[in-house]
Amino acid sequence: MSSLIQKAVLCLAILFSIISETNAQFLSQIGLKDSVYSEVLNESRQFFVQFPEKFDPQSDKKYPVAFILDGEILFPALTVTQKFYMGGFLPDMILIGVSNQENRTRDLTPSVVEPSYGPNGGAAQFLRFLGEELIPYVEENYPASDYRTLIGHSYGGLFSIYTLIHQPELFENYLAIDPSLDWDDQLMLKQAKEAFTKEGLNGKSLYISLSGQLHMQKPEITIDNVMDDDSEFTMFARSNIAFAELCRVYSDQGLAFDWEIFPKDLHGTVPLPSLRNGMISLFDWFQMEKTELFNIPETPTSELLDILNYRAEKLRSHFGFEVPPFPEDLITISGYMNMDMGQMEKAKMFFDQGLKYFPKSxxxxxxMADYFEANNDIVSALEFVKKAYEISGSDYHRDRMGELTLKIK
Known part of the structure; x- marks a missing residue:
C-alpha cells in the first residue's frame, strides 16, 4: 500500500472516530442499545436495534433483518430510509447497527498489509463473530428471521463483498457503499474471479455504489475516462469499476447485481443516497405490482384475488415464511372503497383476506362487521364485533355490541 493511500486511510479512520464519539450519545433516541461478548474476538461488542414502527412484542411474527456496519454513524440514515420506504418499497425489518468504533480497520480488512497505521487483516475473525455469535444472539433474543441483508461503507463495503465471496449463505443481500476494493492490490477482485465460478450465488443480490470523487486532484477525470488513468489517485475508483464489470459477467449464474455512481457525492456523503437506492434495488422484487387495478371498478373480483395470492406466494418464496401480501391498512381501505362504490363482493373479498392474514386484528x-351491517345482516355484524371486542376489550367495541343488539330486538 502506498504512503498516499495509507494517509488517506488514517484520515478516514480519524474522521470515523470523531463522528462516532459525537453521534453515540444520541443513538439511544433511535435504537435500543445492546451488546454481546465475543469469545472469537475476546471482547464485548456493542450494537443497536430498531424495530418496525408497528412492532408488537406480544406477536409471534418474525422479521427480515438488515445489519449495517459502522452502526454508530450510519444507523440513523438506515432508520430514516426504512421509515420512508417501508411498505410499498421495503418490507418491515429489524435493523441492527453493528458498532465498529474500535478496531475498525482490524475487523473490516481481509488481509494484513504492511506498513500500516494499525492492526489490519482480521476480517475472517470478524466474520466468525457475525456468523457464530452476533446473528445467533439476535435470532435468540429478537423476533428475527434468517432472511438477512448486510450493509457496509468504505472498509465496511469491502467487508460486505468479502463476506459474499467467502460465506455467501450468511446473507441474502449485500450492499457495498463505495467499497475500498483497492485494498491489498485489489485482493477481492482476484478472489472473486475464482469464487464466482462456483455455485452458491444463486438467489443472492449485490448492490455497489461509487462516489463521484474519482480523482482528488483532477476534476477533469470522469467516469468516462477514469479507466484510462493508471495513477494511484484513481486506484480506488478503478477497482470499484473493475469489480462491477466482473459481477456483470457472472450475473447470469444467479447473482442479481446492480451498480451505480453518484457523481455529485463524495466518499463521506455517498452513504445516504446509496442506502436509499441500494435498498430499493435489493428489494425490487418486493415492490407492489398492479395496485392500480384496485382503483378500477371494472376489475373483476377474481383478478384482484389472484393479485393478492400471487404476491403472497412471491413473498413466501423469497422470505421462506408466510407474509401478508399487502399492509393491513391497504387491504382495509380497499374494502371500504369498494363498499362506497357499492361493489360488495369485492369489499367482502378484501375483508376476508384481511382476516386471513391479520387474524388477531x-x-x-x-x-367485516361494517360490511354485514351495510348489507342489513345485523346478526353477523354482531358476531364480528364480539370477536373484535374479545381482542381489543375496548369501550368502543363494547358499546357497538350494545347498539347492534338493540337493532336485532
Whole structure:
C-alpha cells in the first residue's frame, strides 16, 4: 500500500472516530442499545436495534433483518430510509447497527498489509463473530428471521463483498457503499474471479455504489475516462469499476447485481443516497405490482384475488415464511372503497383476506362487521364485533355490541 493511500486511510479512520464519539450519545433516541461478548474476538461488542414502527412484542411474527456496519454513524440514515420506504418499497425489518468504533480497520480488512497505521487483516475473525455469535444472539433474543441483508461503507463495503465471496449463505443481500476494493492490490477482485465460478450465488443480490470523487486532484477525470488513468489517485475508483464489470459477467449464474455512481457525492456523503437506492434495488422484487387495478371498478373480483395470492406466494418464496401480501391498512381501505362504490363482493373479498392474514386484528373484525351491517345482516355484524371486542376489550367495541343488539330486538 502506498504512503498516499495509507494517509488517506488514517484520515478516514480519524474522521470515523470523531463522528462516532459525537453521534453515540444520541443513538439511544433511535435504537435500543445492546451488546454481546465475543469469545472469537475476546471482547464485548456493542450494537443497536430498531424495530418496525408497528412492532408488537406480544406477536409471534418474525422479521427480515438488515445489519449495517459502522452502526454508530450510519444507523440513523438506515432508520430514516426504512421509515420512508417501508411498505410499498421495503418490507418491515429489524435493523441492527453493528458498532465498529474500535478496531475498525482490524475487523473490516481481509488481509494484513504492511506498513500500516494499525492492526489490519482480521476480517475472517470478524466474520466468525457475525456468523457464530452476533446473528445467533439476535435470532435468540429478537423476533428475527434468517432472511438477512448486510450493509457496509468504505472498509465496511469491502467487508460486505468479502463476506459474499467467502460465506455467501450468511446473507441474502449485500450492499457495498463505495467499497475500498483497492485494498491489498485489489485482493477481492482476484478472489472473486475464482469464487464466482462456483455455485452458491444463486438467489443472492449485490448492490455497489461509487462516489463521484474519482480523482482528488483532477476534476477533469470522469467516469468516462477514469479507466484510462493508471495513477494511484484513481486506484480506488478503478477497482470499484473493475469489480462491477466482473459481477456483470457472472450475473447470469444467479447473482442479481446492480451498480451505480453518484457523481455529485463524495466518499463521506455517498452513504445516504446509496442506502436509499441500494435498498430499493435489493428489494425490487418486493415492490407492489398492479395496485392500480384496485382503483378500477371494472376489475373483476377474481383478478384482484389472484393479485393478492400471487404476491403472497412471491413473498413466501423469497422470505421462506408466510407474509401478508399487502399492509393491513391497504387491504382495509380497499374494502371500504369498494363498499362506497357499492361493489360488495369485492369489499367482502378484501375483508376476508384481511382476516386471513391479520387474524388477531380487532380492526379487521370490526371492518367485516361494517360490511354485514351495510348489507342489513345485523346478526353477523354482531358476531364480528364480539370477536373484535374479545381482542381489543375496548369501550368502543363494547358499546357497538350494545347498539347492534338493540337493532336485532
Amino acid at each position: 380487532a380492526n379487521m373484525y370490526d371492518s
